[in-house]
Amino acid sequence: MHVERTELPGIGLRQVITTADGRQVGVVTHLAGGRRDLLYDDPGDPDRMWSLALTRAEALTLAGLLGLLDVVDLPGEVAS
Structure with missing residues (x-):
C-alpha cells in the first residue's frame, strides 16, 4: 500500500493512504505536543x-482499537 507523505514546514508530517474503495484517510503528526x-x-x-484532533493518548487508544497494539509493543504506554 502506498503512503503519500507530505512535509508541512513548521507543522509536522501529513501521511495519507487511499483505501480499496477509493477513500482517503490519514494523519497529520504535529512537531510539538504529540497531537495527531x-x-x-x-x-x-x-x-x-x-x-479530528487527537491527543497522544487518544491516538494510542485508537491505534489499539485498530489492532496496532497487538503487533507493536510500546514500552511504558498503555492504551485504555
Whole structure:
C-alpha cells in the first residue's frame, strides 16, 4: 500500500493512504505536543478533507482499537 507523505514546514508530517474503495484517510503528526489530526475525505467533495484532533493518548487508544497494539509493543504506554 502506498503512503503519500507530505512535509508541512513548521507543522509536522501529513501521511495519507487511499483505501480499496477509493477513500482517503490519514494523519497529520504535529512537531510539538504529540497531537495527531486524523484526516478523512468528504465523499461529496473530492477536494475536501475533514480532520479530528487527537491527543497522544487518544491516538494510542485508537491505534489499539485498530489492532496496532497487538503487533507493536510500546514500552511504558498503555492504551485504555
